[in-house]
Amino acid sequence: MHGDIAPPWERFPDYERYTLGWRMGSGEDWLGLWGVFLEQLAPDRETRIAYLRRHPPAPISWAGAVHKVLHPTGRADGEDEGEEGDEDEDEGDEDDPIAAASRRSALLDEGLIASDVSFTIWLGQQDGVCWPWESYETPEEAARYNTREFWFWSRQVAALRRGDGWTPPAVPEGWGACASALASGDAGPIEPRDGLLSLARLLCAGYVKAPWQLGLELTDFADSFEDDMGYVDAFRLWGMSAFDDAHQLRRYLEATRVPPGWEAWIAEHFPVD
Incomplete structure (x- = not known):
């Protein structure tokens, strides 16, 4: 060869x-x-x-x-x-x-x-921005079925938003709930029962909040991967896709000030070295 x-x-x-x-x-x-x-x-x-x-x-x-x-x-x-x-x-x-x-x-x-x-490698392979609605009709679908690349896209767009002259494109009707978050970087109030949509709005805003930042408890976790999953379950889905190593995870936990009560849950669901 x-x-x-x-x-x-x-x-x-x-x-x-x-x-x-x-x-x-x-x-x-x-x-x-x-x-x-x-x-x-x-x-x-x-x-x-x-x-x-x-x-x-x-x-x-x-x-x-x-x-x-x-x-x-x-x-x-x-x-x-x-x-x-x-x-x-x-x-x-x-x-x-x-x-x-x-x-x-x-x-x-x-x-x-x-x-x-991995994000740096992915970013170097991009030729401009590939908008998620080009592949997924709704933000919930993108959040559930393309979580990792949606997260990479989120980071790419967050950097663009910080630059001069940021002008997001118009979003299709099915993505209307994410338009404001994409334009402003502010996801607005989150509905914990709509886990996938909430995750998608946060990704469009460029930052995924931890459940404890939203006042949620471990009892809000239902261990679900279904379309109607709540936010704690959607956060679990995102974390499984986002964190590649313990250094990366630790930086996030320190930035979000994880309460001691969540540490065992994090260790169970995000097993990284």
Whole structure:
């Protein structure tokens, strides 16, 4: 195989670690292609370091995969790197979190992995702004079925809004509830019972508020992924799609001043390294 195959975190930055795309979609196909490329790549560290440095740093959740690129063991095909990103650690270390943490630390120091890098990769691939209503008739649909890319779009547009001459386009009728949030950056009052619409309005405004900022309680969580989910459940859906690593999550929790009572819930639903 000739040429250079982009690593999966660069090819599919909008795939979160939970998506089936790494097991049953185009991500799985790319992992197989990448594996064939790695099998043909010279095994010495210098060659493999050079390969990795030709591409953006990997998300921290891919640390195990990056480690395997640098330390091939004869099965560097990536077939087990799937929806969890990279959690198939080297044999003997699967149950050794200290060893895994040490590897992550070393890769961070080398600049081969980084926090919150997928958004930067995604942004560099954009040619202008792709408005979500071009693909989804309602904001609820975009919030539920394209949560991660909606979040990336939200961050892109928030930066544009901070610049001079921000003029948002007219939104179609089905997105009318989000027009003011998109234009002003203010989502206005949130209706906790309309979780997906509330999430969409906040994404259009450029900032997702935590449930505790809205006065909601853990008892408001229904553990639902249905269309009628409340805001705490919609926030769970967003968090599963938005946070790639513990550094990124911790920054958000500190900024929103998470109450101690929510910490166990966060750890359960957003399991990041």
